Amino acid sequence: MRRLGHRHQLKQSVVKGMFGRLSIAVIVLVICTVSLLSTIKTTKQPFSRSEIDVDTLWGTAASGGWRPSSAPRSDWPPPPAETNGYLRVRCNGGLNQQRSAICNAVLAARIMNATLVLPELDANSFWHDDSGFHGVYDVDHFIKSLKYDVRIVESIPDIQKNGKTKKIKPFQMRPERDAPISWYTTDALKKMKEHGAIYLTPFSHRLAEEIDNPEYQRLRCRVNYHALRFKPHIMELSNSIVNRLRAQGRFMAIHLRFEMDMLAFAGCFDIFTPEEQKVLKKYRDENFAPKKLVYNERRAIGKCPLTPEEVGLILRAIGFDNSTRIYLAAGDLFGGERFMKPFRSLFPHLENHNTVDPTSELAKSTNGLVGSAVDYMVCLLSDIFMPTYDGPSNFANNLLGHRLYYGFRTNLQPDRKALAPIFIEREKGRTAGFEESIRSVMQNTNFGGPHKRVSPESFYTNSWPECFCQVEAANQADKCPPDNVLDILDSRLKTEGIDDSESLTSNSTD
Numbered sequence: 001m002r003r004l005g006h007r008h009q010l011k012q013s014v015v016k017g018m019f020g021r022l023s024i025a026v027i028v029l030v031i032c033t034v035s036l037l038s039t040i041k042t043t044k045q046p047f048s049r050s051e052i053d054v055d056t057l058w059g060t061a062a063s064g065g066w067r068p069s070s071a072p073r074s075d076w077p078p079p080p081a082e083t084n085g086y087l088r089v090r091c092n093g094g095l096n097q098q099r100s101a102i103c104n105a106v107l108a109a110r111i112m113n114a115t116l117v118l119p120e121l122d123a124n125s126f127w128h129d130d131s132g133f134h135g136v137y138d139v140d141h142f143i144k145s146l147k148y149d150v151r152i153v154e155s156i157p158d159i160q161k162n163g164k165t166k167k168i169k170p171f172q173m174r175p176e177r178d179a180p181i182s183w184y185t186t187d188a189l190k191k192m193k194e195h196g197a198i199y200l201t202p203f204s205h206r207l208a209e210e211i212d213n214p215e216y217q218r219l220r221c222r223v224n225y226h227a228l229r230f231k232p233h234i235m236e237l238s239n240s241i242v243n244r245l246r247a248q249g250r251f252m253a254i255h256l257r258f259e260m261d262m263l264a265f266a267g268c269f270d271i272f273t274p275e276e277q278k279v280l281k282k283y284r285d286e287n288f289a290p291k292k293l294v295y296n297e298r299r300a301i302g303k304c305p306l307t308p309e310e311v312g313l314i315l316r317a318i319g320f321d322n323s324t325r326i327y328l329a330a331g332d333l334f335g336g337e338r339f340m341k342p343f344r345s346l347f348p349h350l351e352n353h354n355t356v357d358p359t360s361e362l363a364k365s366t367n368g369l370v371g372s373a374v375d376y377m378v379c380l381l382s383d384i385f386m387p388t389y390d391g392p393s394n395f396a397n398n399l400l401g402h403r404l405y406y407g408f409r410t411n412l413q414p415d416r417k418a419l420a421p422i423f424i425e426r427e428k429g430r431t432a433g434f435e436e437s438i439r440s441v442m443q444n445t446n447f448g449g450p451h452k453r454v455s456p457e458s459f460y461t462n463s464w465p466e467c468f469c470q471v472e473a474a475n476q477a478d479k480c481p482p483d484n485v486l487d488i489l490d491s492r493l494k495t496e497g498i499d500d501s502e503s504l505t506s507n508s509t510d
Helices: 011-041 095-112 132-136 139-145 181-195 214-227 232-246 260-266 274-287 295-300 308-318 337-346 368-381 395-405 416-427 434-443 485-495 501-505
Strands: 086-091 115-117 151-153 159-161 164-166 171-173 197-200 252-255 326-329 384-387
Touching (some): 095 115, 095 181, 095 214, 095 368, 139 214, 171 181, 214 395, 232 368, 252 368, 252 395, 308 337, 308 416, 308 434, 326 368, 384 395, 416 434
Parallel strands (some): 086 115, 086 197, 115 151, 171 197, 252 326, 252 384
Antiparallel strands (some): 159 164
């Protein structure tokens, strides 16, 4: 980072500053060297192009006998007619962040034996979109799909007391990040019983992800992959785009996360012009906590989003040629065409939801959360998906998990930390063995098959093994539930004498 000098600065301070900058350079060099050596060490034999079969990547990954299954596998009583009160939440952030918050809200309601009020989607999110839950998701489907799990209403009903109609005022609470289940069964439940309702805001990452109860985790999967279905017009737009792309053959989708908010968050400024750096620094100061970030250090440990050119070079090294058709899911790329030109020269067949058919309603109807939802569905249905920055609360996280659940669909997940020293060496003019090194790193990544979840990988990125099963399982816990599991749950619902129609009609706002 550049430091402004002072004309009358003492010679001792100059020496001290030079020593500080030299120390940073040494640290970066050590990081790059160690990372590059570790990359080489993990390759047991010389890498050849044939070790990554591009034709195989266009199919699904090997399942190992596993298949998706989020139905209960143990005793799972239906929600009782009488609950402890109402749970209202405000889901902040972008599409992925809100989606995982909705999953957590349903689980929290189940844990607390509460009636869930249809979750609010933050209108002041990154998209500045006030579509709300009704504008993005199929509400009736959401409520019906979860009738065996929680009671859901669209708003808190009024109560009759002493012949008068009164409104229930929820008690507002702010859960700590990744709050444990115990907080919901003690502090939150106590206030719910006192006030009849609680309002949790904000509600992003407010329930611990790793829970030692597979049935609770499977409930999250039921919400995420079954109950949360986009509205019919979003599904139609998405299918229309996919059909147009499929008419010309197979295609890859890339989430090109080279946007202002992520670059500002990562602190990756130095490749931009002075004016662009001012914009990024201003955005960071206004939206993120103060933190000293040194570009060279961040870059060396893979904390910067891949540039469009780096994405293209990775694909070329793997073996994709310039006939590959690519759908780009991205907002406004920061730096514009200057950064896209090298990528476009490598892969000229690029599309997004505005270019597939710019004369139709597609281009007019894909803004804000709706546009993000369309991109989500196109990426989900693509033959190959590649995220370029899979950080927390990121669009790509849910997609990786959804594609795993959707039949082990192929994902290309670049290891930015392992790739960084390779790109840095290339920028210094040392290009010998460049493509072999890239392929070596990519060969050691997961292409979309079942694999153990290791921190910091999110449950929403990889719900194996809780939300998967085997017909012939060595471990009883992994055995698939009976085919008539829904009939069993339905029978239990009727046996308990619960009328699930109340959830669907109460306070309906058609």
